[in-house]
Amino acid sequence: MNKLQPDKNPTPFPIWSRNGFRVLTKNIRIQTHGDGDILDITKQAQERISETGLQNGTxxxxxxxxxxxxxxxxxxxxxxxxxxxxxxxLAPHDARYKHEERWHDGNGFSHIRAALLGPSLTIPFTEGFMTLGTWQQIIIIDFDNRSRQREIVLQIMGE
Structure with a gap:
């Protein structure tokens, strides 16, 4: 039977489980150049989903x-x-930033820019493929003032 069943749980909110539902964690490591480097990671994200064998989820x-x-x-x-x-x-390189006054690392602008977009993104997938639009790709923007090895964590949930 593939119906949702509540787990035995002492909390007031039931936890629902379903046969075949899994949560898996994968990573993408990418080297960036910094200074607003914009990279398309759609292919790597799709590969990580495909590796799981999950067909439907987020x-x-x-x-x-x-x-x-x-x-x-x-x-x-x-x-x-x-x-x-x-x-x-929106956040010029050469503007005055309190972060710079405190740390003297020259990247106050990069923190502001990253905060405007945010660190995460959730995308549904069906039949094993992300439901992105035809001209829609997943991008990382590295705003820092130097190159970095970046780590993107993917939490893949579904069945």
Whole structure:
């Protein structure tokens, strides 16, 4: 029987389980150049989902660190340039940042930019494939002022 069944649980909220439902964690490691480097990681994310054998569910991607972010967009040179120019207007490199006054690491702007987009993204998948639009890719933007080895954690839930 494949119906949802409540687990025996002493809390007031039932925990639901279903045969075949799993939660798996995968990683993507990527080297970035910093300084607003924008990279398409759609293929790597899809590969991680395919490795699990799950057919239907959601994948949450989370970038570790406070100077990079994740989002989706059409990954093409014009939009990549437009996005870079937008962030320079919103949080310019050469503006005065309290973070810089405290730490003297020159990357106050990168923390602000990353905070505007956020560190995570959740995407449903069906029949083993993410439900992205035709021109929609998953991108990482590394706003830091130096290159870094970045780690993206994927938590894949489904059946």
């Amino acid at each position: 994948v949450t991607l989370f970038i570790q660190g406070s100077t990079a972010a994740l989002t989706t967009m059409e990954f093409e040179p014009g939009l990549v340039q437009d996005l870079s120019e937008l962030f320079e207007k």
